[in-house]
Amino acid sequence: MIKFADEALIEVSSGKGGNGCIAFRREKYVPRGGPAGGDGGRGGDVVFEVRNNMRTLAHLRYKQTFKARNGGDGEGRNRYGRDGEDIVIPVPPGTMLRDAETGELIHDFGAEDAESVFRFLIGGRGGWGNTHFKSSTNQAPRYAHEGKPGETRKIRVELNILADIGLVGLPNAGKSSLLDFFTNARPKIAPYPFTTKIPNLGVLRVDDEHDIIIADIPGIIEGASGGAGLGIRFLKHISRTQGLACLIDLSDDNYLEALDIILAELKQFSPRLERKPRIILANKLDVAGTGERLALLREKYPHETIEGMSIYSKEGMDPVRRALIGLAESIHEDDRKRAADGTQQSAFLQERSIDGSGRVDYPGRDS
Numbered sequence: 001m002i003k004f005a006d007e008a009l010i011e012v013s014s015g016k017g018g019n020g021c022i023a024f025r026r027e028k029y030v031p032r033g034g035p036a037g038g039d040g041g042r043g044g045d046v047v048f049e050v051r052n053n054m055r056t057l058a059h060l061r062y063k064q065t066f067k068a069r070n071g072g073d074g075e076g077r078n079r080y081g082r083d084g085e086d087i088v089i090p091v092p093p094g095t096m097l098r099d100a101e102t103g104e105l106i107h108d109f110g111a112e113d114a115e116s117v118f119r120f121l122i123g124g125r126g127g128w129g130n131t132h133f134k135s136s137t138n139q140a141p142r143y144a145h146e147g148k149p150g151e152t153r154k155i156r157v158e159l160n161i162l163a164d165i166g167l168v169g170l171p172n173a174g175k176s177s178l179l180d181f182f183t184n185a186r187p188k189i190a191p192y193p194f195t196t197k198i199p200n201l202g203v204l205r206v207d208d209e210h211d212i213i214i215a216d217i218p219g220i221i222e223g224a225s226g227g228a229g230l231g232i233r234f235l236k237h238i239s240r241t242q243g244l245a246c247l248i249d250l251s252d253d254n255y256l257e258a259l260d261i262i263l264a265e266l267k268q269f270s271p272r273l274e275r276k277p278r279i280i281l282a283n284k285l286d287v288a289g290t291g292e293r294l295a296l297l298r299e300k301y302p303h304e305t306i307e308g309m310s311i312y313s314k315e316g317m318d319p320v321r322r323a324l325i326g327l328a329e330s331i332h333e334d335d336r337k338r339a340a341d342g343t344q345q346s347a348f349l350q351e352r353s354i355d356g357s358g359r360v361d362y363p364g365r366d367s
Contacts, residue, residue, distance in 0.1 A: 015043025017147025043123025044068030
């Protein structure tokens with residue numbers, strides 16, 4: 001089974017500061033040379049940095065310990081020790097850092113105001129050399145400070161995929177085929193359920209200046225929120241998508257219940273997921289009799305935006321593209337309005353919640 005690396009437990013340590021030096025000047029023609037011990041160098045920091053070309057945490061599976069360099073010791077002639085090199089740990093967008101023991105959120109790279117570089121642990125300060133302790137009453141100090149120790153923490157690194165629109169649906173509804181049609185992604189496509197075992201990301205080009213990131217989430221089945229199928233492991237990734245495109249297979253005899261099943265599982269996992277802005281994409285119009293089924297689907301859900309399509313015959317794909325772009329633009333417009341009102345950040349912080357299991361519920365964009 002293909003595994004998607006979305007969690008890792010690692011230990012990180014900042015560097016120890018270098019020790020100060022005890023030394024004296026002993027040049028031939030320099031009387032009363034005095035103390036000349038230099039300071040120790042600063043220990044290196046632990047730094048996390050977002051790399052946009054990364055998609056998983058696979059690189060943290062095989063290396064779980066990261067330690068910055070220690071600072072160099074001071075030397076004679078007032079020479080300072082070298083500062084220790086920082087350890088830079090690359091992570092993909094959407095990464096969250098948590099304390100391994102308490103589950104406390106340390107940093108969220110998926111937050112809207114988050115910077116791409118987070119300096120987590122600061123290295124120890126270098127110790128003073130004996131030149132700092134000279135005075136009129138102590139002209140030959142024979143002591144210096146040791147460098148300060150670094151810090152060590154165990155943290156859990158979690159990845160939640162960031163995307164504008166998440167494709168959700170029952171297995172074999174055509175999510176991967178839709179992603180392949182509109183984006184540069186090339187997911188595995190096959191005529192059997194659960195072909196998609198890991199989330200896939202693709203970019204839908206709107207124009208020369210705008211793109212839409214689309215995520216293909218593995219199929220959800222009834223009972224997924226309770227552990228059935230593959231969906232439970234990836235439901236949390238839907239929490240970071242701003243909107244949803246729910247795919248319905250019109251050739252399936254349960255096409256009228258499919259949307260209810262999907263929304264019920266989303267709501268069971270987190271009520272905010274079920275309230276996210278969405279559109280409904282009814283697939284496989286090329287199959288005989290599905291035109292009537294599309295009409296019945298629209299009759300059952302008169303308040304939903306429903307677009308019929310066939311990826312195989314390309315029927316309805318232009319309206320679907322416009323619907324996807326329209327969904328993303330409406331979400332971004334809501335964001336701009338909230339930013340103009342000065343309430344976006346406070347609303348974001350108030351709506352976010354973490355339940356007792358440590359699972360993060362990312363709020364829908366609608367209030």
